[in-house]
Amino acid sequence: MENAENEKALTEAITACTNEDGWANLAEIGGALREKGIKYGKLSKFISRFPELVETRIDESRQPPVAYARLINQT
Numbered sequence: 825m826e827n828a829e830n831e832k833a834l835t836e837a838i839t840a841c842t843n844e845d846g847w848a849n850l851a852e853i854g855g856a857l858r859e860k861g862i863k864y865g866k867l868s869k870f871i872s873r874f875p876e877l878v879e880t881r882i883d884e885s886r887q888p889p890v891a892y893a894r895l896i897n898q899t
Contacts, residue, residue, distance in 0.1 A: 847893070849891075
């Protein structure tokens, strides 16, 4: 049951943080998850548990690099 709850919370957090280009900043997703009381340790590791749900990318053109995620079915 915990995994389903985490998946729901992650989906809601990404949806709430998604910008106009369809991607959500990982830092903002982390804040939204903490507000929901989700404990995850390292966020990128937590997100990697849902490969069928979420894809990620890193914008190396920014310093420091910025990580983003989006729901796969929301492209």
